[in-house]
Amino acid sequence: MRKNNFSNGAGAITDRTLEKQSFLIIPEGVAEVIFAHRLKGATIDDQTIIEPKWRLVWQIVNRDAMGLDLSGADLSGANLSGTNLAAANLGGADLSGADLSKANLRRADLRKANLREADLSRANLGGALLEATNLSRTRLKGTIIDTHAKLELRWRLVWQIVNQESSGRDLSGADLRDASFHEADLHEIIFCGADLTGADLHGADLHAADLSKAILTGANLGGADLRAANCCAANLRDADLDSADLRGAKLRAANLTMARLTGADLCGADLRRANLHGARLGGAKLSIVQRLRWFLTILRSRSSFPQK
Numbered sequence: 558m559r560k561n562n563f564s565n566g567a568g569a570i571t572d573r574t575l576e577k578q579s580f581l582i583i584p585e586g587v588a589e590v591i592f593a594h595r596l597k598g599a600t601i602d603d604q605t606i607i608e609p610k611w612r613l614v615w616q617i618v619n620r621d622a623m624g625l626d627l628s629g630a631d632l633s634g635a636n637l638s639g640t641n642l643a644a645a646n647l648g649g650a651d652l653s654g655a656d657l658s659k660a661n662l663r664r665a666d667l668r669k670a671n672l673r674e675a676d677l678s679r680a681n682l683g684g685a686l687l688e689a690t691n692l693s694r695t696r697l698k699g700t701i702i703d704t705h706a707k708l709e710l711r712w713r714l715v716w717q718i719v720n721q722e723s724s725g726r727d728l729s730g731a732d733l734r735d736a737s738f739h740e741a742d743l744h745e746i747i748f749c750g751a752d753l754t755g756a757d758l759h760g761a762d763l764h765a766a767d768l769s770k771a772i773l774t775g776a777n778l779g780g781a782d783l784r785a786a787n788c789c790a791a792n793l794r795d796a797d798l799d800s801a802d803l804r805g806a807k808l809r810a811a812n813l814t815m816a817r818l819t820g821a822d823l824c825g826a827d828l829r830r831a832n833l834h835g836a837r838l839g840g841a842k843l844s845i846v847q848r849l850r851w852f853l854t855i856l857r858s859r860s861s862f863p864q865k
Contacts, residue, residue, distance in 0.1 A: 559661045589804070596615045596618050613632075617632075622640060622641060623642070628650060629650060630650045634653070634655060636654045636655075636656045640660045641661045643662065644663070645666070647670050648669055648670060649669045653675060653691075656670070656675070657675070657677050658696075663683045665686070667687050667690050667696075667769060670691070676696045677696070678699050678700060679698075682701060683703045685706040685707070687712070690708065690712075692708070694737045694755070697716045698741070702716050711736075715733060723742070723746055729748070733752060733753050734752050734753070736753065736757070738761050739760060740760040740762075742762045743758075746766045747766070749768070753776050754773070754776065759777045759779045760779070761781045764780075764782050771791045774793075774796050778793075779801060782801075783803045789807050793812060793813050794812050796817070798821050803821055803826045809829050809830055810830045813832055814832050818838045819838070824842050824843070845847045
């Protein structure tokens with residue numbers, strides 16, 4: 558494996574859109590915004606003053622990073638889309654929020670790396686080492702993961718759900734904490750009693766899904782299709798349901814304490830015995846009957862402790 562011998566000295570950056578500028582000083586903090594965008598094809602000379610982190614990112618996307626030792630590197634928020642990182646050592650690296658879509662990570666060492674909220678869609682992870690890797694809310698749509706790749710069973714299951722036909726699949730009681738099902742097709746799936754704490758289900762198709770008794774504390778269900786879904790006795794405490802379609806959903810005895818339901822469509826939803834203590838329903842669509850029941854539910858919830 559090649560050592561990272563990229564120079565981290567001071568230099569200057571000129572982009573194709575900034576060809577007339579020969580000297581740039583990027584203020585700290587501003588670089589986090591600018592360099593999160595693609596640096597492929599940008600030019601750096603010896604006069605630029607930029608943080609070593611972003612110089613390293615530039616070098617990775619513009620030079621051959623195959624087999625490079627990047628263990629422990631801070632690459633958080635970087636745009637590494639389409640980059641060749643095959644056989645690279647990224648053990649313990651911080652890749653949280655990074656864009657690694659279409660990247661070649663075949664046989665890469667990602668053990669103990671932080672990939673929280675990273676985008677690995679359509680990346681090649683064949684034979685990669687992902688043991689003890691943080692894949693919380695990591696997008697895995699279209700990602701290549703073969704039988705030689707080493708990762709926790711939980712994350713392999715998440716990958717299977719996202720990339721294989723999962724409608725109607727029974728995943729009762731499954732451990733899917735912090736999984737990313739962003740815009741996934743999960744209609745009629747059975748998540749009864751499953752642990753989806755902190756999961757990203759934004760824009761997911763959960764039409765007629767069974768989420769009864771599921772744990773969805775802090776989950777992101779914004780914009781999700783939950784029409785006719787069974788959410789009876791589900792724990793949706795502090796969940797984000799903004800603009801979700803909950804028409805005809807069964808939310809009987811559900812815990813919606815501090816949940817965000819701004820702009821959600823709740824017409825026809827069964828909210829009997831649901832705990833709406835502290836819930837935000839600004840702009841939510843409710844029938845007159847539902848509004849009356851909600852008002853009575855709030856009165857009852859104020860006289861009891863919120864569910865845990």
